[in-house]
Amino acid sequence: MTADTLTAIPLPDAPLGATIQLPTGITDPADLNDADFQKLKEALMTYSVVVIPDQAKLKPSSQYAITKRMDPSCGEGAYGHSKEFRHKQSVLAKDGHSVPHQPQVQILGQGTHYNHEGVDQLTLTHPIHDTFHKNVLTDEEKAQGYTRFYRWHIDSALYGLSPPVCTTLLGIDVPPSSKHQKVKYTDTGDELELTQAATCFVSGANAFKLLSPEDQKLALESTVVYAPHPYIFISPAKATDDGLTMVSEGKEMDLEKLPEWEESKVKRLPMVWTNPVTGEHHLQAHGCCVHKIERKNGEVLQLEDARKELYRIMRPNIDPKYVYAHSWKAGDLVLFHNQGVWHSVTGQFAPDEKRLMHQCNIASGVDPVCNA
Known part of the structure; x- marks a missing residue:
């Protein structure tokens, strides 16, 4: 299905989100003209999360250009909280590595990867709740496929820099969608079934309502x-x-x-x-x-x-009915309105399993405001 202009199609049976259909002849979203890019930005603000499929060959330079174009106020700085990201005492320290030729783009994932974006060998660690939560799931619960929301958050340094408007996530090598896990809500007994390492989103607008x-x-x-x-x-x-x-x-x-x-x-x-x-x-x-x-x-x-x-x-707001758990497919480019949603990593991996993703967000030049 093709179209002459960018189109947003709401995700069926989801509390938020839309799929983006690019105009005929456009394969790289960075090449969108101003009118279509404005439609993309409006879709992002309206649906909070938008998915552009079939972007497996997207270059880090294009991902950076798309992310930066979402917020004219942001400067040429690096990753939105790069100093915190690299500090050895930070809880973010093990979460990723920079693309050498495009340091605003982070390489995230799990396992050892070779010859990726100019890096001969790269060992990545997927954030798991075992290292961050006070109480952790038992080995038996994990064997039964249970997992946790790792950390509900907004991407931001929250010190010295303003929160990014948009974060972009590109799935390059992702687990098969046939493998499922379940989030266990310890306070209510509820469960949320999702695919392994799904990224979860909830709407801040819904939280206010x-x-x-x-x-x-x-x-x-x-x-x-x-x-x-x-x-x-x-x-x-x-x-x-x-x-x-x-x-x-x-x-x-x-x-x-x-x-x-x-x-x-x-x-x-x-x-x-x-x-x-x-x-x-x-x-x-x-x-x-x-x-x-x-x-x-x-x-x-x-x-x-x-x-x-x-x-x-x-x-x-994190009750199962309000959560959109994105089931990754290779080549998915997910853009989310970082000033409008909260999101969380989920999932565990076996030692021999792999995942590879690119993430980009850039600190805004201005703080978000409340027009009460």
Whole structure:
């Protein structure tokens, strides 16, 4: 099926998302003309997640160009949180490697790969909940195919840099869609079946709609204050079973022991961000990296209470019926509105299994805003 202009087709039976049909003759989305690229951007803001299939040959330079074009305010800088990504104490340290000739694009996955993008040998480690959660699944549960949401998050340094508008993910070598796993919800007993290592998304707009009128008012009048170098700050701590936030046990790194930081670079972001295309309010917070919540009325929730509050208002939105679990096919290019959704890695791999992906996001030049 072909068309003269870019078309977005909503995903059937999914709570969010759309498939993108490129115009006739266009194989590389970086080659879209301005009118069609604007349609792509509007589709991204409207459907939150868009999938462009058959992009297995997409070059890192094109992926970077597409990602950067989504946000004219972003500069020429590298990956949105590159310094945090590389710091040996960061929880992100083992999550990927840069493409040597296009460092804004990260190589993610599992297993050892050879002769990829100029790298002779590359060993990748897929993030698994065993290394991040306080309580982990038993070997018996894993053998039965159970997995967890690793960490619900927004892609962002959350220190010194503004959250990216768009993240792009390219599936190059992915597990067969025939292999399924199940997310176990330990608080309700619910289960969500998905393909191995599916990437899960939920809508921040839906999260806001699920709030009571009183909580919507509170959210609109709240600012989330993030810890300096948040991924290092939380590195000694462990996450809740669903990956929404951290367990408060006083294990966080002392602020005095963090790498040098400046108060002016600490991120203070509205709890609710307004979608510039739809006008909808999106509840957007990183529950693992929160340090404080400040209310318009002067109330300040410190670390433990801030985590409890975010958990209370965010937990309903990750119920199975609200989750879109993307089942990867080789060549899928997934773009998601990073200022409008939360997402999470899932899945475990056997030692001999492999996965290879490219990811790109670039810090925005401006912070998201709430037009209350």
